[in-house]
Amino acid sequence: xxxxxxxxxxxxxxxxxxxxxxxxxxxxxxxxxxxxxxxxxxxxxxxxxxxxxxxxxxxxxxxxxxxxxxxxxxxxxxxxxxxxxxxxxxxxxxxxxxxxxxxxxxxxxxxxxxxxxxxxxxxxxxxxxxxxxxxxxxxxxxxxxxxxxxxxxxxxxxxxxxxxxxxxxxxxxxxxxxxxxxxxxxxxxxxxxxxxxxxxxxxxxxxxxxxxxxxxxxxxxxxxxxxxxxxxxxxxxxxxxxxxxxxxxxxxxxxxxxxxxxxxx
Amino acid sequence: xxxxxxxxxxxxxxxxxxxxxxxxxxxxxxxxxxxxxxxxxxxxxxxxxxxxxxxxxxxxxxxxxxxxxxxxxxxxxxxxxxxxxxxxxxxxxxxxxxxxxxxxxxxxxxxxxxxxxxxxxxxxxxxxxxxxxxxxxxxxxxxxxxxxxxxxxxxxxxxxxxxxxxxxxxxxxxxxxxxxxxxxxxxxxxxxxxxxxxxxxxxxxxxxxxxxxxxxxxxxxxxxxxxxxxxxxx
Amino acid sequence: xxxxxxxxxxxxxxxxxxxxxxxxxxxxxxxxxxxxxxxxxxxxxxxxxxxxxxxxxxxxxxxxxxxxxxxxxxxxxxxxxxxxxxxxxxxxxxxxxxxxxxxxxxxxxxxxxxxxxxxxxxxxxxxxxxxxxxxxxxxxxxxxxxxxxxxxxxxxxxxxxxxxxxxxxxxxxxxxxxxxxxxxxxxxxxxxxxxxxxxxxxxxxxxxxxxxxxxxxxxxxxxxxxxxxxxxxxxxxx
Numbered sequence: 166x167x168x169x170x171x172x173x174x175x176x177x178x179x180x181x182x183x184x185x186x187x188x189x190x191x192x193x194x195x196x197x198x199x200x201x202x203x204x205x206x207x208x209x210x211x212x213x214x215x216x217x218x219x220x221x222x223x224x225x226x227x228x229x230x231x232x233x234x235x236x237x238x239x240x241x242x243x244x245x246x247x248x249x250x251x252x253x254x255x256x257x258x259x260x261x262x263x264x265x266x267x268x269x270x271x272x273x274x275x276x277x278x279x280x281x282x283x284x285x286x287x288x289x290x291x292x293x294x295x296x297x298x299x300x301x302x303x304x305x306x307x308x309x310x311x312x313x314x315x316x317x318x319x320x321x322x323x324x325x326x327x328x329x330x331x332x333x334x335x336x337x338x339x340x341x342x343x344x345x346x347x348x349x350x351x352x353x354x355x356x357x358x359x360x361x362x363x364x365x366x367x368x369x370x371x372x373x374x375x376x377x378x379x380x381x382x383x384x385x386x387x388x389x390x391x392x393x394x395x396x397x398x399x400x401x402x403x404x405x406x407x408x409x410x411x412x413x414x415x416x417x418x419x420x421x422x423x424x425x426x427x428x429x430x
Numbered sequence: 431x432x433x434x435x436x437x438x439x440x441x442x443x444x445x446x447x448x449x450x451x452x453x454x455x456x457x458x459x460x461x462x463x464x465x466x467x468x469x470x471x472x473x474x475x476x477x478x479x480x481x482x483x484x485x486x487x488x489x490x491x492x493x494x495x496x497x498x499x500x501x502x503x504x505x506x507x508x509x510x511x512x513x514x515x516x517x518x519x520x521x522x523x524x525x526x527x528x529x530x531x532x533x534x535x536x537x538x539x540x541x542x543x544x545x546x547x548x549x550x551x552x553x554x555x556x557x558x559x560x561x562x563x564x565x566x567x568x569x570x571x572x573x574x575x576x577x578x579x580x581x582x583x584x585x586x587x588x589x590x591x592x593x594x595x596x597x598x599x600x601x602x603x604x605x606x607x608x609x610x611x612x613x614x615x616x617x618x619x620x621x622x623x624x625x626x627x628x629x630x631x632x633x634x635x636x637x638x639x640x641x642x643x644x645x646x647x648x649x650x651x652x653x654x655x656x657x658x659x660x661x662x663x664x
Numbered sequence: 665x666x667x668x669x670x671x672x673x674x675x676x677x678x679x680x681x682x683x684x685x686x687x688x689x690x691x692x693x694x695x696x697x698x699x700x701x702x703x704x705x706x707x708x709x710x711x712x713x714x715x716x717x718x719x720x721x722x723x724x725x726x727x728x729x730x731x732x733x734x735x736x737x738x739x740x741x742x743x744x745x746x747x748x749x750x751x752x753x754x755x756x757x758x759x760x761x762x763x764x765x766x767x768x769x770x771x772x773x774x775x776x777x778x779x780x781x782x783x784x785x786x787x788x789x790x791x792x793x794x795x796x797x798x799x800x801x802x803x804x805x806x807x808x809x810x811x812x813x814x815x816x817x818x819x820x821x822x823x824x825x826x827x828x829x830x831x832x833x834x835x836x837x838x839x840x841x842x843x844x845x846x847x848x849x850x851x852x853x854x855x856x857x858x859x860x861x862x863x864x865x866x867x868x869x870x871x872x873x874x875x876x877x878x879x880x881x882x883x884x885x886x887x888x889x890x891x892x893x894x895x896x897x898x899x900x901x902x
Contacts, residue, residue: 188528219611338629360630388517556752569765
């Protein structure tokens with residue numbers, strides 16, 4: 166009997182030592198930025214926590230949290246986030262960082278978007294010229310941002326020139342490259358994108374294009390199985406000094422992509 | 431054309447340098463698909479044989495259903511498995527979503543009808559040929575199934591390989607139920623989709639070539655293995 | 665051990681398919697030793713008669729009775745089909761198959777199968793695939809497989825229909841030996857010469873009915889019906 170217990174302990178020992186795991190749904194724009202590859206190893210080092218990323222659109226990320234299929238979400242769509250927390254699916258919302266969106270277009274810029282002074286004006290010029298425009302059309306954070314700008318311009322985007330592809334950022338960029346079309350993209354995805362073809366940034370810098378990332382732990386009172394201990398640990402780490410240094414120090418082609426914006430509780 | 435060339439060069443480089451990520455996702459692809467093929471064969475091959483030699487009322491309906499299921503879009507299978515395995519779904523307590531087990535389940539559902547249908551076809555032909563002999567020799571039902579499965583083993587291997595081929599190249603369903611998590615559920619096909627999304631066509635193509643090579647290698651290995659038993663065609 | 669299963673009696677049997685009578689009603693007794701040859705033009709019901717006696721056809725009327733209950737006769741009967749049914753196995757494994765069904769171990773079954781192959785002249789072909797044999801050899805394989813259980817009665821349905829003269833003579837020689845060893849033979853053929861060479865007894869079918877026959881010497885010398893007379897002379901029927 167004693168032997169049996171010993172064997173059991175020996176067998177189970179490695180499991181007890183194995184790193185803790187949690188699942189987090191993140192947006193494609195975050196994953197495409199490449200920042201995850203910097204943060205995840207550091208998290209594993211500091212916390213012994215293995216964070217598994219599910220890379221989806223904001224809509225699906227929140228859906229995964231709602232169903233309890235992930236332990237936390239990291240998304241960027243304020244209205245949807247507030248609704249998610251209000252409905253009790255998440256415990257609270259914590260801002261981590263922001264980056265910005267840019268308007269990408271053919272290098273010749275036939276619609277003259279670069280002459281605009283605001284994002285809304287750039288969009289209005291594109292619509293006026295009925296230049297091809299690719300929309301994510303997938304209910305993602307980027308898609309919601311794009312729709313928000315259209316609403317602000319008072320233009321209902323429709324017609325042959327407006328192509329909703331219903332795919333992720335990369336696929337949508339591929340489509341835009343193939344069609345020489347305009348598209349709204351987050352800066353990180355754009356800088357990391359390998360198939361730029363004849364496209365370039367035609368408009369940037371409007372504060373309306375800032376993109377705020379927030380971390381929301383899934384509510385354990387609704388889904389008792391979630392790893393809320395790890396979710397809390399991760400939140401502390403993401404809002405701490407190590408994360409700040411890594412996030413602010415992350416650069417692609419010499420450009421800083423993210424600004425740390427978490428505030429101490 | 432340039433993309434294809436760089437893709438091939440990249441593929442060769444990844445293989446020659448034994449790229450650890452490549453090896454990891456290739457092994458996971460094999461693990462998932464080989465498991466799914468074995469399980470689907472264990473269900474599909476006897477089911478096909480049973481449908482071939484038994485006459486019962488719903489037989490035609492079952493065969494029609496199998497043929498219809500063969501055309502089932504993987505995305506739909508993935509979605510159904512997802513909904514079942516989600517924490518909010520009926521099987522959520524198992525905690526299988528976003529694991530390789532969930533990917534195996536989805537692939538089993540996709541390829542079992544294929545394996546059953548092809549083996550049904552093969553066994554039915556063999557049964558038509560053997561029917562009078564096996565009746566004349568006064569065989570029991572179990573002896574008949576044994577003889578048909580054994581003598582039809584090459585055709586059955588083909589059925590399993592068809593299932594394997596469908597599963598190893600499948601992306602829609604396993605993307606949904608596996609989640610394409612790095613170091614956990616990422617396999618060759620989902621990695622290809624990811625790299626295509628990032629616009630890394632060369633790397634995506636390289637992974638594609640490796641996937642094709644892997645599928646061919648498994649097919650060849652099994653055919654050579656079954657050839658060692660016999661020199662002539664049958 | 666099963667006792668003698670003969671005599672075999674077919675009592676007013678009739679076989680029909682889709683409302684059309686293929687055979688009978690007819691009655692027939694197979695007893696004693698020797699070779700019974702079933703003769704008749706194409707479509708007269710020769711194959712159906714053999715299959716009905718062997719239990720492969722569902723009888724609409726009548727019955728086939730043996731000296732012992734029918735299930736006990738199953739392993740004592742064997743059937744050789746016109747087009748040999750070949751398994752996807754080697755020659756020796758094909759012949760050994762019926763013995764494996766009886767529960768023999770593989771080694772012993774193969775040894776006995778090798779003897780049976782030797783007896784039909786396939787001793788040098790054991791390792792070949794059955795499907796790689798020549799036409800005559802395939803039929804010899806089917807006969808060896810039928811004989812390996814040492815049945816009391818052997819049915820053959822036109823075993824030489826697709827063979828040349830030399831293969832036909834070899835098969836006849838094999839069957840002569842089988843007859844000597846005491847196995848009762850019932851065989852159909854459309855070859856009158858072969859029937860004359862082999863028959864101890866003859867049965868003549870016409871249009872599904874048994875209309876002539878008897879002791880071979882009587883039947884071949886003095887057939888009682890014009891149909892049999894015409895058939896033996898090689899005439900064609902309208």
